[in-house]
């Protein structure tokens with residue numbers, strides 16, 4: 656084996672373990688939690704760059720919730736560490752609340768009967784054609 660390959664091998668599988676980690680099911684759960692939790696940052700950054708304004712998409716809260724629950728399970732069932740358990744025991748509350756608010760906001764949009772434009776919740780008249788919007792909620796689609 657060439658010397659460079661030997662170095663790469665010792666870097667990726669030191670001591671015969673992938674990245675030097677002693678793997679088991681709970682390690683995989685914990686690392687999945689880390690990966691999911693980290694990915695939310697990329698999703699939020701992408702959404703913000705795309706809209707050219709700070710945006711927090713619903714996917715961010717789903718990834719936060721999933722990552723936090725995986726890390727909570729890892730802390731509770733594998734690490735059994737009170738500090739770690741407490742750190743993830745309650746984070747799901749704002750994540751779920753933000754998902755509920757996201758959903759309510761999306762459903763509160765109203766589609767204009769005159770031109771089909773989807774108008775945000777506080778609007779009483781269409782921002783495009785001025786038609787009075789129906790007060791029935793939930794007829795518009797999510798933006």
Ligand SMILES: [Zn+2]
Pocket residue numbers: 767768769770771772781782783784785786
């Ligand atoms: Zn309209």
